Amino acid sequence: MRAGSPSCAPRGASPLPVVGFLAAAALLAAVPAFVQSPYALHVMVLLFLAIIQGESWNVLGGYTGQYSVGHAAYFGVGAYVTLMLLQFRQVPPWWGAWAAVLLAVVLGLVVGSITFRLRGPYFVLASIAVAEIVRLVVQNWKSVTNGAEGILVTEVPALRIGGHLVTDFTGKVPFYYAGLGLAAVTVAVNWAVQHSKLGYYFQAIREDQDAAHSLGISLARYKNVALAISAFFTAWSGAFYGIYVGFVDPNLLAVDVSVQIVLICIIGGIGTILGPVLGALVLVPLSEALRSNLIAEGLFSLGLSPTSRTGLFLKENLAQAHVLIYGILVVVVILYMPDGVLGFVKNLARRRAAARGAAAAATGGAA
Amino acid sequence: MTEFLQSLISGVLVGGAYALIGIGLTIIFGVMRIINFAHGDLLMVGTYITYFAFTLLGIDPFLSIVISIPLMFLLGAFLQKVFINRVLNALPQNQILLTIGLGLVMSNTVMMLFTSDYRILTTSYSSSSVRMGGLSISTPLVLSFLVTAVITAFLYWFLLKTDTGQAIRATAQDREAAQLMGIDVKRMSVLATGMGSALAGTAGALILPTYYTFPQVGSTYTLKAFVIVVLGGMGSVIGATLGGLVVGVAESLASYFTSSDLKELFVFVLFLVVLLFRPAGLLGKSRM
Amino acid sequence: MAAPVLEIKQVSKFFGGLAANANVSFSMEEGMIMGLIGPNGAGKTTLFNCITGYYPPSRGEILFKGRRMNGLQPDQVCKLGMARTWQKVRPLAKMTVLDNVMVGALARTNSLRVARQAAMEQLGVVRLAQRAGALAGGLPIGERKRLEVARVLATRPEILLLDEVMGGLNPAESEEIIQLILELKRGGLTQMVIEHDMKAIMRISDRIVVLNSGEKLAEGLPAEIVSNRDVVTAYLGEGFE
Numbered sequence: 001m002r003a004g005s006p007s008c009a010p011r012g013a014s015p016l017p018v019v020g021f022l023a024a025a026a027l028l029a030a031v032p033a034f035v036q037s038p039y040a041l042h043v044m045v046l047l048f049l050a051i052i053q054g055e056s057w058n059v060l061g062g063y064t065g066q067y068s069v070g071h072a073a074y075f076g077v078g079a080y081v082t083l084m085l086l087q088f089r090q091v092p093p094w095w096g097a098w099a100a101v102l103l104a105v106v107l108g109l110v111v112g113s114i115t116f117r118l119r120g121p122y123f124v125l126a127s128i129a130v131a132e133i134v135r136l137v138v139q140n141w142k143s144v145t146n147g148a149e150g151i152l153v154t155e156v157p158a159l160r161i162g163g164h165l166v167t168d169f170t171g172k173v174p175f176y177y178a179g180l181g182l183a184a185v186t187v188a189v190n191w192a193v194q195h196s197k198l199g200y201y202f203q204a205i206r207e208d209q210d211a212a213h214s215l216g217i218s219l220a221r222y223k224n225v226a227l228a229i230s231a232f233f234t235a236w237s238g239a240f241y242g243i244y245v246g247f248v249d250p251n252l253l254a255v256d257v258s259v260q261i262v263l264i265c266i267i268g269g270i271g272t273i274l275g276p277v278l279g280a281l282v283l284v285p286l287s288e289a290l291r292s293n294l295i296a297e298g299l300f301s302l303g304l305s306p307t308s309r310t311g312l313f314l315k316e317n318l319a320q321a322h323v324l325i326y327g328i329l330v331v332v333v334i335l336y337m338p339d340g341v342l343g344f345v346k347n348l349a350r351r352r353a354a355a356r357g358a359a360a361a362a363t364g365g366a367a
Numbered sequence: 368m369t370e371f372l373q374s375l376i377s378g379v380l381v382g383g384a385y386a387l388i389g390i391g392l393t394i395i396f397g398v399m400r401i402i403n404f405a406h407g408d409l410l411m412v413g414t415y416i417t418y419f420a421f422t423l424l425g426i427d428p429f430l431s432i433v434i435s436i437p438l439m440f441l442l443g444a445f446l447q448k449v450f451i452n453r454v455l456n457a458l459p460q461n462q463i464l465l466t467i468g469l470g471l472v473m474s475n476t477v478m479m480l481f482t483s484d485y486r487i488l489t490t491s492y493s494s495s496s497v498r499m500g501g502l503s504i505s506t507p508l509v510l511s512f513l514v515t516a517v518i519t520a521f522l523y524w525f526l527l528k529t530d531t532g533q534a535i536r537a538t539a540q541d542r543e544a545a546q547l548m549g550i551d552v553k554r555m556s557v558l559a560t561g562m563g564s565a566l567a568g569t570a571g572a573l574i575l576p577t578y579y580t581f582p583q584v585g586s587t588y589t590l591k592a593f594v595i596v597v598l599g600g601m602g603s604v605i606g607a608t609l610g611g612l613v614v615g616v617a618e619s620l621a622s623y624f625t626s627s628d629l630k631e632l633f634v635f636v637l638f639l640v641v642l643l644f645r646p647a648g649l650l651g652k653s654r655m
Numbered sequence: 656m657a658a659p660v661l662e663i664k665q666v667s668k669f670f671g672g673l674a675a676n677a678n679v680s681f682s683m684e685e686g687m688i689m690g691l692i693g694p695n696g697a698g699k700t701t702l703f704n705c706i707t708g709y710y711p712p713s714r715g716e717i718l719f720k721g722r723r724m725n726g727l728q729p730d731q732v733c734k735l736g737m738a739r740t741w742q743k744v745r746p747l748a749k750m751t752v753l754d755n756v757m758v759g760a761l762a763r764t765n766s767l768r769v770a771r772q773a774a775m776e777q778l779g780v781v782r783l784a785q786r787a788g789a790l791a792g793g794l795p796i797g798e799r800k801r802l803e804v805a806r807v808l809a810t811r812p813e814i815l816l817l818d819e820v821m822g823g824l825n826p827a828e829s830e831e832i833i834q835l836i837l838e839l840k841r842g843g844l845t846q847m848v849i850e851h852d853m854k855a856i857m858r859i860s861d862r863i864v865v866l867n868s869g870e871k872l873a874e875g876l877p878a879e880i881v882s883n884r885d886v887v888t889a890y891l892g893e894g895f896e
Contacts, residue, residue, distance in 0.1 A: 327470070331472065
């Protein structure tokens with residue numbers, strides 16, 4: 001039984017996943033009380049971001065089988081519109097983000113209505129083309145978006161509710177909780193979708209579009225619903241990222257951002273809820289280790305001379321190598337683990353169980 | 368009027384190189400039914416080979432094709448044997464993801480080795496032009512078109528008249544039937560990828576004297592290649608030839624009428640339009 | 656005579672220059688079983704595809720309970736009460752048997768609980784209940800066919816179109832399907848059955864339509880069809896009497 005399919009949805013919701021989820025959320029909520037290091041909190045924020053992106057993509061790609069390699073468009077729109085409204089119109093981000101997300105969903109619906117008639121790889125191509133079009137528009141519409149220079153946030157207003165200061169967005173902690181909250185919501189929505197009629201219909205579309213169509217499933221409607229949900233949360237991750245980092249530029253809409261999002265899902269295991277979490281747990285530390293030269297340092301401590309040609313080369317270039325590593329990861333995962341880590345582990349477990357069963361049958365006859 | 372005509376003609380001449388890219392992509396698709404998203408990056412590798420052949424060895428870009436063709440062929444064959452061959456029966460989405468990954472590896476390896484600096488290749492005749500009937504046409508473009516014409520002619524001869532060429536076409540038409548007739552389809556796949564890569568690399572070599580290169584230039588050309596191939600029909604060599612010319616002219620005229628920033632945008636929009644309305648290409652067929 | 660529940664009125668379907676269906680006309684009454692036979696390439700599946708909205712007919716009309724169905728999408732056709740199985744089975748491979756049927760049941764309800772009950776019921780009808788937890792993709796062909804029938808029955812159709820549902824089955828399995836079809840008829844379901852198994856068609860059909868090269872060659876009772884010279888010739892070629 002695959003964890004992702006409704007087939008593993010227990011009759012009525014079993015308490016275990018819900019309890020596990022709440023326990024994890026509670027644990028994570030307690031972390032900032034014990035962990036003060038801004039860098040550690042920063043990595044957690046990146047982790048949450050990756051989880052949100054992965055879970056969002058999963059709804060369209062994993063469940064419904066429509067592989068979009070253009071999700072950077074929704075991420076970028078989320079980030080850009082939020083920051084544009086904040087920086088140019090002084091709209092606080094907690095309102096601006098809603099406008100951004102709404103716009104992203106509308107964009108998604110427009111895109112979907114045009115491209116969903118395409119199948120398989122052609123849909124992939126169209127999604128890439130659309131994202132590139134959005135990127136080029138953002139890059140060239142200088143009067144509105146500042147073009148290639150990007151937008152720098154000069155001040156984020158403090159969040160006040162009823163006169164009370166909730167946060168002034170200094171330090172990592174407010175972003176930690178915002179990220180955790182968003183990630184929790186996204187995972188919960190994913191779970192809810194999976195255990196609903198939507199989940200069944202999405203998976204039917206993925207498995208056999210024509211059969212699904214003949215069983216009363218409107219392909220257009222359900223694909224668009226999947227895309228709307230997916231774009232909604234991806235755009236939220238973009239809005240969040242924009243405020244966190246405080247700067248956006250057209251590179252946020254580039255293909256490698258889209259590839260990164262896909263990677264989070266396929267590394268962990270497409271079509272599952274845990275998959276994107278696992279993928280995030282692999283990618284974010286890896287990416288940070290590269291950026292902060294941890295890997296180079298590690299190799300040096302193992303005896304590689306820092307002044308050797310290799311050493312120098314690593315020191316200078318490993319930081320930029322993360323896209324290269326992503327590319328290698330994509331290749332490795334597709335070739336050796338197309339079902340992701342989760343699928344790989346499951347297959348292993350299944351094979352071992354089958355082997356044990358065969359061995360038992362071979363050695364002992366009577367039960 | 369002169370400028371318009373010049374723009375038109377430049378478009379046709381550039382279209383020749385574009386045709387090569389398109390033909391390469393369409394052969395790969397035709398034989399393996401795989402959409403090679405790394406095609407533009409192969410072109411990029413070709414430009415770098417040409418660039419270094421010129422700056423380090425002093426070989427003229429139009430002559431170094433003799434070196435880049437076999438090198439690119441080997442690269443393509445290698446990619447097919449080691450990577451692409453393994454996903455021939457996988458989900459099409461996974462196949463395209465694999466080629467995307469390979470493309471990223473290629474472009475980022477080049478970036479790490481050679482930095483992101485733009486590379487410009489200037490020969491003695493880079494800025495000279497040929498006068499034809501009152502029109503002034505860039506010399507590199509003319510040379511590139513001549514080379515393209517020769518290569519295309521050779522390609523057509525190869526595909527139509529030689530046994531291997533016909534075997535490739537048979538594999539493209541019906542893989543199983545070809546196998547039953549004794550054709551080594553695995554070898555055909557390797558050949559096709561090698562040829563496709565060689566053509567992409569050659570296109571790169573031809574484009575370099577006119578345009579600059581940098582590690583990420585591949586993605587633009589990949590999408591251009593797709594516009595060309597989808598216009599002409601996936602798998603049709605004639606279609607790709609025509610498609611290349613059409614895209615070359617369309618692009619040239621677009622930048623004549625608007626700014627060249629929007630040129631790229633135009634190509635993507637054109638791509639979407641063609642994908643949506645004529646997925647079988649203007650010729651309406653997919654065969655070689 | 657009651658109003659026909661399904662009317663095929665001069666339906667033609669062209670693919671380029673090829674007429675896959677040419678001027679086919681017949682009608683069906685409620686509760687009957689219509690056999691649709693003809694040599695390979697006669698246009699039987701094409702007709703099914705037109706009826707269920709996979710593509711619209713090029714000419715002619717399809718009326719379901721008096722309502723024009725031309726141009727409706729497959730999901731709309733299903734919701735209105737016509738459902739079909741596929742010549743090449745199409746299980747939702749990575750989902751379980753139960754979930755497959757639930758997808759069908761969800762056409763009539765939004766509640767997973769209700770859908771699950773309905774699905775188990777249909778699995779009972781086709782006698783696959785014990786396989787509810789198995790992955791559909793791993794089933795042998797006989798069970799896959801039964802699964803597809805259960806799944807389509809879960810959409811509660813008024814007219815069921817079966818496309819070579821006995822193809823690839825052994826005699827015992829075919830017999831089970833025949834019994835199922837007859838039982839469904841007793842329950843009031845209208846059915847159109849494409850089949851190559853002549854004995855089966857003779858047993859179950861109230862009436863038979865014969866297609867050949869896209870055209871309707873003959874229509875009538877089983878006994879009439881089997882002694883129709885044109886039909887025999889169509890199947891066996893000239894020279895057989």
